[in-house]
Amino acid sequence: MLEVADLECVRGDRRLISELSFTLSPGELLHLHGHNGSGKTTLMRAICGLIRPTAGKVFWNGEDSRKLGEDFSRDLIFVGHKDGIKADLNGVENLRVACALDGVSIDEKQAWDALERLGLRGHEDLPTRVLSQGQKRRVSLARLLVHRAPLWILDEPFTALDKAAVDYLQTVIKNHVEKGGMVILTTHQEVSLTRGHKKQLRLGWKGEGDV
Amino acid sequence: MFEAFLTIVRRDLILAIRRRSDIFSTLFFFVIVVSLFPLGIGPELNTLRLIAPGVVWVAALLASMLALERLFSADHDDGTLEQMLLAPQPLFILVLGKVTAHWLVTGVPLVLIAPLLGIQYDLSTQALQMLLVTLLLGTPALSLIGAIGAALTIGVRGGGVLVSLLVLPLYIPVLIFGAGAVEADVSGLGAQGHLSLLGAILILALLLAPLATSAALRVSAE
Amino acid sequence: MNSRLINWFKFSSPATFYPLAGRLVPWFGGAAAVLIAVGLYMSFFVAPTDYKQGEGYRIIFVHVPSAWMSMFIYVVMAVWSGLGLVFNTRLSAMMANALAPTGAMFTFVALWTGAFWGKPMWGAWWVWDARLTSELILLFLYIGFMALQGAIDDPRRADRAGAILALVGVVNIPIIYYSVTWWNTLHQGASVSVTKGSSMGVIMLVTMLIMAFGFWAYSIAVALSRVRSVILERERDTTWVAELAEVRR
Numbered sequence: 053m054l055e056v057a058d059l060e061c062v063r064g065d066r067r068l069i070s071e072l073s074f075t076l077s078p079g080e081l082l083h084l085h086g087h088n089g090s091g092k093t094t095l096m097r098a099i100c101g102l103i104r105p106t107a108g109k110v111f112w113n114g115e116d117s118r119k120l121g122e123d124f125s126r127d128l129i130f131v132g133h134k135d136g137i138k139a140d141l142n143g144v145e146n147l148r149v150a151c152a153l154d155g156v157s158i159d160e161k162q163a164w165d166a167l168e169r170l171g172l173r174g175h176e177d178l179p180t181r182v183l184s185q186g187q188k189r190r191v192s193l194a195r196l197l198v199h200r201a202p203l204w205i206l207d208e209p210f211t212a213l214d215k216a217a218v219d220y221l222q223t224v225i226k227n228h229v230e231k232g233g234m235v236i237l238t239t240h241q242e243v244s245l246t247r248g249h250k251k252q253l254r255l256g257w258k259g260e261g262d263v
Numbered sequence: 264m265f266e267a268f269l270t271i272v273r274r275d276l277i278l279a280i281r282r283r284s285d286i287f288s289t290l291f292f293f294v295i296v297v298s299l300f301p302l303g304i305g306p307e308l309n310t311l312r313l314i315a316p317g318v319v320w321v322a323a324l325l326a327s328m329l330a331l332e333r334l335f336s337a338d339h340d341d342g343t344l345e346q347m348l349l350a351p352q353p354l355f356i357l358v359l360g361k362v363t364a365h366w367l368v369t370g371v372p373l374v375l376i377a378p379l380l381g382i383q384y385d386l387s388t389q390a391l392q393m394l395l396v397t398l399l400l401g402t403p404a405l406s407l408i409g410a411i412g413a414a415l416t417i418g419v420r421g422g423g424v425l426v427s428l429l430v431l432p433l434y435i436p437v438l439i440f441g442a443g444a445v446e447a448d449v450s451g452l453g454a455q456g457h458l459s460l461l462g463a464i465l466i467l468a469l470l471l472a473p474l475a476t477s478a479a480l481r482v483s484a485e
Numbered sequence: 486m487n488s489r490l491i492n493w494f495k496f497s498s499p500a501t502f503y504p505l506a507g508r509l510v511p512w513f514g515g516a517a518a519v520l521i522a523v524g525l526y527m528s529f530f531v532a533p534t535d536y537k538q539g540e541g542y543r544i545i546f547v548h549v550p551s552a553w554m555s556m557f558i559y560v561v562m563a564v565w566s567g568l569g570l571v572f573n574t575r576l577s578a579m580m581a582n583a584l585a586p587t588g589a590m591f592t593f594v595a596l597w598t599g600a601f602w603g604k605p606m607w608g609a610w611w612v613w614d615a616r617l618t619s620e621l622i623l624l625f626l627y628i629g630f631m632a633l634q635g636a637i638d639d640p641r642r643a644d645r646a647g648a649i650l651a652l653v654g655v656v657n658i659p660i661i662y663y664s665v666t667w668w669n670t671l672h673q674g675a676s677v678s679v680t681k682g683s684s685m686g687v688i689m690l691v692t693m694l695i696m697a698f699g700f701w702a703y704s705i706a707v708a709l710s711r712v713r714s715v716i717l718e719r720e721r722d723t724t725w726v727a728e729l730a731e732v733r734r
Contacts, residue, residue: 460667
């Protein structure tokens with residue numbers, strides 16, 4: 053279970069998030085809303101531990117995520133604005149490197165398989181430099197298919213994806229949540245996500261908290 | 264843990280091989296700087312023999328400093344640095360992997376070509392050997408110390424010049440003992456002391472620099 | 486928790502520190518003016534002429550204390566930086582920030598006076614003496630620290646990056662100093678020794694100490710007033726700054 057307690061984040065001179073608290077239990081999805089610059093990305097990065105919050109803590113299964121360190125990052129996948137893939141490596145290499153760093157070893161076959169399921173058939177062995185923006189995004193998202201981390205933090209995962217890929221990704225997310233995973237995501241696109249346990253959080257308005 | 268280290272080293276080596284021009288530009292920078300000194304000072308072999316160790320070492324310092332800019336900035340730009348920070352591995356292991364690959368790609372070529380440049384300066388075989396040994400001990404320390412500066416200046420405007428301001432003063436001990444060892448060896452004083460100190464610096468850098476670099480990376484990634 | 490600890494942390498908040506610093510600045514400023522005036526008077530008129538070096542030696546009354554200060558301030562800066570990293574207090578980084586220019590200035594003064602002293606003594610403005618060379622490298626370290634702080638826009642990142650650099654620098658200073666000394670003795674270069682050669686009389690020592698304390702007071706006064714402007718700049722959006730009398734005017 054993820055618990056955010058009294059989080060406060062300051063970027064430059066602006067206090068983007070203050071006294072924010074919420075919890076996320078297994079099988080729940082949290083959809084972050086908010087206009088540009090309202091602190092969605094900052095919040096996600098603070099939960100991951102990339103940003104040090106000025107106040108407040110993030111608890112993972114009851115323990116301080118900063119103290120857990122690597123034990124927390126093992127349970128987490130973060131997909132940010134940047135794809136996190138190397139332009140000079142091909143899709144398979146990128147995926148295998150990313151997984152090896154995450155401590156999940158996959159063989160070539162599994163990597164090909166995951167990329168194929170994301171609709172990259174025939175592009176797996178091209179350097180990602182020559183791929184389109186949407187295809188790069190798919191390479192980056194392929195980690196979700198081979199990884200077993202319970203907590204997914206996805207910052208605008210649908211950008212640059214075409215209709216088919218958006219639909220597929222939605223099913224992946226839905227399956228993950230139904231199997232007891234946790235997802236935090238932002239998106240500006242209208243997407244129909246899981247019906248079940250869905251929480252919404254609006255940032256940038258006066259009253260912050262669950263809606 | 265070792266797996267992650269190897270993954271990073273292997274990845275960076277593959278990337279370097281696919282972009283060979285980067286390796287060669289550092290190497291040729293080194294060659295050109297060393298070759299400029301006789302043109303500025305004059306071709307007298309006695310003078311050149313005297314300044315050779317210092318010249319080669321200063322050029323090695325500058326070359327390894329120039330290459331620092333690429334150490335983390337590319338990873339920062341494409342987001343792989345973020346993923347490394349979030350990987351469930353001790354960050355200093357990953358940093359060590361990055362620095363090792365960086366040294367293999369930029370340091371080792373310098374070490375290998377240095378004897379050739381020494382010949383331009385009419386160094387004796389004994390001096391050439393010593394130059395090789397000192398560079399072999401010194402360049403990894405340069406990469407390790409330089410990584411701190413590179414990590415601190417990620418994404419900062421004017422990062423390239425800034426890195427030189429931060430890193431060059433820290434390189435001075437390596438320069439002194441590296442060039443000093445060759446001179447001491449040539450003058451018959453024995454280079455044992457210099458070499459031990461160079462080794463001590465390398466060990467110290469190996470222990471402390473990855474930690475400082477990791478801390479700097481976390482600060483810069485915000 | 487004892488009351489003393491609470492007190493310390495109370496002053497680590499900019500809002501409480503700002504008025505305190507404001508009250509302290511005139512005292513330290515006054516002390517600096519008096520001490521430096523007395524020190525200068527003593528170094529010019531009271532201290533005896535050195536029989537070997539003549540009148541020119543009197544510059545060491547400025548040179549030595551500023552060299553002391555230049556090294557000491559870097560260490561203090563590193564301590565503040567370390568505290569800032571460990572306790573995550575904003576004020577520590579601001580102190581480190583405020584000290585750097587003063588430290589750089591003393592380093593520069595030490596180099597400048599060293600050159601003035603070296604010309605009549607050694608016939609050259611600059612000798613590659615171990616101490617002067619280390620001092621020069623120290624100046625580079627200060628410049629690097631200030632350049633890094635200046636280049637980073639986000640003040641929080643600038644603080645922490647600067648703190649890491651200051652700590653790396655302070656670990657390196659002994660290594661650099663040792664290596665430069667080694668290099669210097671090996672090349673048998675000129676050795677500019679201040680204390681050796683002329684026996685240091687009691688009056689000279691007292692003069693030097695008075696100057697050193699004057700520089701101390703000056704550094705504290707300047708650093709405090711600089712930290713006050715840093716606080717104002719960083720905290721300009723807070724209510725306590727808006728309520729300050731000097732801001733409302």
